Amino acid sequence: MRLKCIVSYDGTNFSGYQVQPGKRTVQQEIEAALSRLHKNQFVRIHASGRTDAGVHAVGQVFHFDTDLTIPEEKWPYALNRFLPDDIxxxxxxxxxxxxxxxxxxxxxxxxxxxxxxxIIDVFRRNYCYHYPYPLDLDAIKKASEHLCGTHDFSSFCVARTDVEDKVRTIYTIDLKKQGQELIFSFKGNGFLYNMVRILVGTLLDVGRGKIKTDEIPNIIAGRNRNLSGKTVPGHGLFLYKVSYDN
Amino acid sequence: MRLKCIVSYDGTNFSGYQVQPGKRTVQQEIEAALSRLHKNQFVRIHASGRTDAGVHAVGQVFHFDTDLTIPEEKWPYALNRFLPDDIxxxxxxxxxxxxxxxxxxxxxxxxxxxxxxxIIDVFRRNYCYHYPYPLDLDAIKKASEHLCGTHDFSSFCVARTDVEDKVRTIYTIDLKKQGQELIFSFKGNGFLYNMVRILVGTLLDVGRGKIKTDEIPNIIAGRNRNLSGKTVPGHGLFLYKVSYDN
Incomplete structure (x- = not known):
């Protein structure tokens, strides 16, 4: 039987999602827990995609195959017993x-x-990027509109990458203020490596007037990583939701 | 010159506030940072009181004496540069x-x-006590009223303790629901060792019907730790505010 799981993790103490020899990763911890449940038989999991070091997940999705006959609603309890407390x-x-x-x-x-x-909130230090500078939110919203839609996002992707097709569609970019925090939400059909972090870095430059809203179409058209803003830190990023047709 | 500081810390990775040989404590980290600022001359700090392992502070207060002539509004920045990111x-x-x-x-x-x-929120695991049981909040509120006022709180204190006078005054106990979290607030002129954690443990027993609201006056009068509820974990506790006359 194939099981689909929604998992949240605190990325702070992980070297990212994907297994790397000698590093603590989310995938390795979940596979270790599953293998214990399956009498030490190795179980491979397949996730919706990787996340980098420090990046969190509210709703990462993975699947695996199992012979165990545990009712689906009992699976979270069965697995959480064997998982560390940050997964x-x-x-x-x-x-x-x-x-x-x-x-x-x-x-x-x-x-x-x-x-x-x-001054940073000590309890939020691993879950947001501390950026105490005045921002023009209207400019950020206008720039976001330019970024939505189907584009070649080469300017918003790590330069060295194996992915050839850099065309992606961003459906919406939302910005919400909650107390002293700003929450960006990006919905799209897929994101390139570091794409969200470069988009945010670029939008912050727009908010501070370093990049003008009107320049965004040219930055996209230039297909050159050097045109966009810096890559903001991983610890402010959350894989929030992964959707499927069913 | 004497400087008063308000400090917040995430208690997760500390063996409490007070210096203990070979352990990582809040006091030791602050004194180390201050000593570096004072050209390696040791600086002793005095806090409003200790906090235990795992217990957090939003507004702990300490003072120390210094010869440095840093304007008071610059002190947080000067000190934070030398402090670890959980203080x-x-x-x-x-x-x-x-x-x-x-x-x-x-x-x-x-x-x-x-x-x-x-199911626990992974991002809140170190900042609240996971207690997914139905609670009678009205009963808890009524029991709280019995606890307010000036009492001998021996029933709500670690049995072995050096403190002789166990009379304290609780001004208010408030209970607020925020989403799926319950926030207890205790204001008083002082609290005995583990007192807040035993008060909460007792109020949770009231909320589950294990202790009746009417029994609270007898539990107080009994002056016996065995009459009250269990000590809830430290990681749900925050020293929120310390007040002074001026």
Whole structure:
């Protein structure tokens, strides 16, 4: 049987999602927990995509195959018992044997949180990027409109990458103020490596007047990483939701 | 010159506030940072009181004496540069040479946060006590009223303790629901060792019907630790505010 799981994790103490020898990663911890549940038989999991070091997930999705006959609603409890406390399975569901957590995604939502508090809130330090500078939110919103739609996002991607097709569609970019925090939400059909963090870095430059709103179409058209803003830190980023057709 | 500082810290990775040989403590980290600022001359700090392992502070207060002529509003920035990221100085103020952070307190506020979410929120795991059981909040509020006022709180204190006078005054106990979290606020003229955590443990027993509201006066009168509820974990507790006359 194939099981689909929604998992949240605190990325602070992980070297990212994907297994790397000698590093603590989310995938390695989940596979270790699953293997314990399966009498030490190795179980490979397949996630919707990787996340980098320090990056968090509210709703990452992965699937795996199992012979165990645990009711789907009991799976989170069964697995959480074997997982470290910075990984929590939220929900599990038996799915069709053809389901694939990576290839079947229809859209993803990432959120990025910025704190504008003068002195950082110690309890939020790992969950937002401390950026206590005045920002022109209207300019950021206008620039966001230019970024939405289907574009070649080469200017918003790590220069060295194996991915050839850099065309992606951003459905919406939302900006919400909550107390002293700004929450960016990006919904799209997929995101390139570091794309959300470069988009946020560029929008912050717009907010501070370093890049003009009107320049955004040229930055996109230039297809050159040097035209966009810096890559903001991973600890402000959350893989918020992964969607599928069913 | 004597400087009063308001400091917040994330207690997760500390063996409490007070210096203990071979352990990482808040006091030791602040004194180390201050000593570096003072050209390696040791600087002793005096706080409003200790906090235990895992317990957090939003507004702990300490004082120390210094010869450095840094303007008071610059002190947080000067000190935060030398502090680890789980300790943040929020505010500093030059005070009278007679001021004492411990002896001059007029009241303290502690908060205790409980999460009633079915499956724990991974980002809140170190900042609340996961307690997903139905609670009778009206019963808790009535029991809280019995606890307010001036009482001998021996029933709500670690049995083995050096403190002889166990009479304290609780001014108010408030209970607020925020999403799936319950926030208890305790204001009083002082609190005994583990007192807030035992008060919360007892109120949770009331909320689950294990202790009746009417029994609270007898539990207080009994002056016996065995009559009250269990000590809830430190990681849900916050030293929220320390008040002084001036």
């Amino acid at each position: 929590v399975i939220q929900q599990s569901q038996y799915v069709d044997a053809n389901f694939h957590a990576r290839f079947d995604t229809t859209s993803k939502e990432y959120r990025y949180i910025i704190s504008q508090q003068e | 943040v100085i929020q505010q500093s103020q030059y005070v009278d040479a007679n001021f004492h952070a411990r002896f001059d307190t007029t009241s303290k506020e502690y908060r205790y946060i409980i999460s009633q979410q079915e």
